[in-house]
Amino acid sequence: MTGRAFAKKGDAVNVSAQQVAGSAVDGVIEDIGLYRQVLGAFMTGVTVITTLDQEGRQRGITANSFTSVSLDPPLVLFCVDYRAASYETFQNAEGFVVHILGSEQQELARTFASKSEQKFAGITTAPGVSGAPILPGVHGWLDCTLHDVVIAGDHAIVIGEVQRYSAEPARPLGFYQGRFFGFNNDQEIGSLIPHSAPIAVGWMMQSQGGAIVAARTESGFALPSSRLRANQIHSEALIAEAGSLFDTLASVEFLYSVYEGGNDQLSLVYRGQVFADAAEIEKAGFVCLDPGRVDPAAFTRPGEAAVVGRYLEELVGERFGVYAGTLAEGSIARVADVAADTRSNDDNE
């Protein structure tokens, strides 16, 4: 194939003072460093793709070339480098499993990007439809049978048909300009908080069955709460705190309310989910309330009746706002279709 130059250095293209343009002539990239920089400017997620080789051994690579191709039939692809030890394996496999990594899984990404013979050491896997191993604890996975392989230059495009899939709530792992990064910015507000005193964190959580999770008090109910320091107000620490409070897996989806109460006390309320049913939640010392029958006035701690009342109203259409202010007054910023945002991880078109 002949590479067609669209611009050469010095050509009259719209390039600002800081930018330079490179070109490809007859398939040869003129400035490989610049070319890599351009490709690296495309931010991606990170996957680990696993399969079985013909001897039945588990194989896997880290790949960011994954993308969705077709919804009907459900096809996805990734590209494998001819220099990868598993290049032939993926082309001859019956199938593969794509694992979408969460922000805390950089170590896993590094392991599967290595040439180690022990990539699966210490990991308990489950077999996918083709026998390819499914890794535990990932953001999501797609279990595929091999659909087609197309050789393209120094890579093979491996196309799979999705047979089964699963998603777990998590923050995704990203890759940009050769580095991993997490998507925690919306929750890493701790660094912006001047308070040195512990911060009151309330949990506006729902159980697996949709019940509102509350703590019983002498005068009624309260939101489950924790006292955290500013440096603990980021997603990993919040998820860990919620998990230990409810004694099970919990997700922390977004900041729902922030207000200053009396005595210069800052209160944050996070919305999330407890992945347990009412019986398990009650074992952890909390109660589950039917959202259709809860009386917000039963939440007697300052500010909480208003938080719960607004939550119950907004829950109907799942269109949430974020409150910021004091106990007496504040404003609500709409969260653009939070429901869609927290659920859409199925396609990237």
Ligand SMILES: Cc1cc2nc3c(=O)[nH]c(=O)nc-3n(C[C@H](O)[C@H](O)[C@H](O)COP(=O)(O)O)c2cc1C
């Ligand atoms: C973030 C990231 C993304 C990667 N994406 C790909 C990819 O899409 N395709 C590929 O062949 N290698 C990719 N690699 C490199 C492979 O993971 C690496 O070459 C690995 O050692 C291959 O394993 P193997 O030689 O055991 O088959 C990527 C590495 C990193 C760190």
